[in-house]
Amino acid sequence: MSDTNPDSSRFNALNIDVTESILSLLPIPSLVRFSSVSKLWRSIIISLPPSPSSSSSPWLFLFGIHNTSSFHNQSFAFDPLSDSWLRLPSSSFPSDHLVGSDRFLFTTAPKFSFSPILNPRWRFTSPVRYPRISPLLGVFSTRSGSSKLILVGGDEYIGRLVDIEDRLAVQVYDPVLDSWELCPPLPADFQSGDQPLTSALFNRKFYVFGINSYFISSFCLETYTWSDVQTLRPPGLSFAFLNSCAGMLVLGGMCGFSFNLWKIEEGSMEFSEIAIMPEDLLFGLVDNEDEEEDSNKFRTLKCVGSGNLIYVFNEDCHKNYPACICEIDGEKGKCRWRRVPHLPSPVNKFHKLVSFCSTVSISDVFHSEETQIGSIHA
Incomplete structure (x- = not known):
C-alpha cells in the first residue's frame, strides 16, 4: 500500500491517540506487516510504548x-x-x-x-576468565538501573587445560565497563558428577x-x-x-x-x-x-x-x-x-x-x- 491508498487515508484521518490505542492492541507480527502500509503508520508503530x-x-x-x-x-x-x-x-x-x-x-x-x-x-566481550560451555546465564538489573550478566556453572571449554582454581566460579559481566568480576563459586553440592541444572531470576x-x-x-x-x-x-x-x-x-x-x-x-x-x-x-x-x-x-x-x-x-x-x-x-x-x-x-x-x-x-x-x-x- 502507499500513503494515497483510500483505506490508509481514512485511517490516517483518525486522531493520533486513537490510532496508537488501536495499534497497541495488535500482536507484534501484525504490527510488522502494518508498518509497511505508510510512513505515518510505521512512525506510530515504532514509537509505541511497551x-x-x-x-x-x-x-x-x-x-x-x-x-x-x-x-x-x-x-x-x-x-x-x-x-x-x-x-x-x-x-x-x-x-x-x-x-x-x-x-x-x-x-x-x-x-x-x-x-x-x-x-x-x-x-564480543573482554575475555572470560573461565570459559564455559552451556552455562546458566541471566540478565539482571542493578539498583542504579544498569544491567549486568551472571554466568554460572557449565562445562569447561574443550581443549582448555584444567585449572585447579576453577570450581565452577560465578562470573558477572558489566557491559558498561566491559569487565568480568569473579565471585564465589557454586556450592560444592552442585559440583559432583555431571549434574544438569536449571535457574531462575527472582526477587534480586x-x-x-x-x-x-x-x-x-x-x-x-x-x-x-x-x-x-x-x-x-x-x-x-x-x-x-x-x-x-x-x-x-x-x-x-x-x-x-x-x-x-x-x-x-x-x-x-x-x-x-x-x-x-x-x-x-x-x-x-x-x-x-x-x-x-x-x-x-x-x-x-x-x-x-x-x-x-x-x-x-x-x-x-x-x-x-x-x-x-x-x-x-x-x-x-x-x-x-x-x-x-x-x-x-x-x-x-x-x-x-x-x-x-x-x-x-x-x-x-x-x-x-x-x-x-x-x-x-x-
Whole structure:
C-alpha cells in the first residue's frame, strides 16, 4: 500500500491517540506487516510504548543446530498473542555454544559474545576468565538501573587445560565497563558428577536447582553470596525445572505420569500445587506408539517460563517438537492450558535444540541499534 491508498487515508484521518490505542492492541507480527502500509503508520508503530500484554506473554524461541551442516540449522519464534510461529533467519546465529536469555543470544566459548535475538549484531566481550560451555546465564538489573550478566556453572571449554582454581566460579559481566568480576563459586553440592541444572531470576536472587538432584540455592545479586543448599522435592518428583513466572517461583516437573506446577515459597522452600497438565496434552508431547507405560519417555520434556506463561515442550524430534502453554493468573490463582500450533514445515531433525522464552517488544524488531548499546537493557 502507499500513503494515497483510500483505506490508509481514512485511517490516517483518525486522531493520533486513537490510532496508537488501536495499534497497541495488535500482536507484534501484525504490527510488522502494518508498518509497511505508510510512513505515518510505521512512525506510530515504532514509537509505541511497551505493551503490558507483551511483557506478560513471552515468546518461545527454538534454535535447531545440525552438527555437520549449518545449512540444516533452523530457528523459530512463537508469539502467544497471535498464536503463531515465525521463522527466523537461520544464518544469523553461530552453531557453537549458543545460550539465550532475556531478548539476547549469547555464544559462550571460545570467546564470549552477545546479540539481540531479532536483529543479530554480535558484540564480543573482554575475555572470560573461565570459559564455559552451556552455562546458566541471566540478565539482571542493578539498583542504579544498569544491567549486568551472571554466568554460572557449565562445562569447561574443550581443549582448555584444567585449572585447579576453577570450581565452577560465578562470573558477572558489566557491559558498561566491559569487565568480568569473579565471585564465589557454586556450592560444592552442585559440583559432583555431571549434574544438569536449571535457574531462575527472582526477587534480586539467581536461583540454581538440580534437575535430578533437587538441590536448590540462591545467589544474592546485591551481596554476591550464596544461600545454604536445601532440597526441594515434591513427593514422587522424577525431574523438574525452576522458573520465575507470574510474580512467584514456579517448579514444573514430572510426578510419575503427571506434569505438575508448584509455587515455591522463598526461604522455607515449601511448595503448593498450582496446576496439573491435562492428560491429553501431556501424552500429545510424547511418542505413544509403545503401548507400555514408560516414564522414561517423558525425559525429553523441558519447561521454560516468564511473564505469566509456562511453556512445556519436547526437545526430541517427535512430531516436530510439540509444545503446550500454561497461562497463570497469579491474582485469581487460575491456570489455563492450551496446545501450541505445529511448527511450520519443513522442520529438520537437529542434533541440539537451544530453547528459551523471552519478552519481545516492537523496539526489538525496529531498533537494533538501541538494544545493542553497552548497558544491556533488561
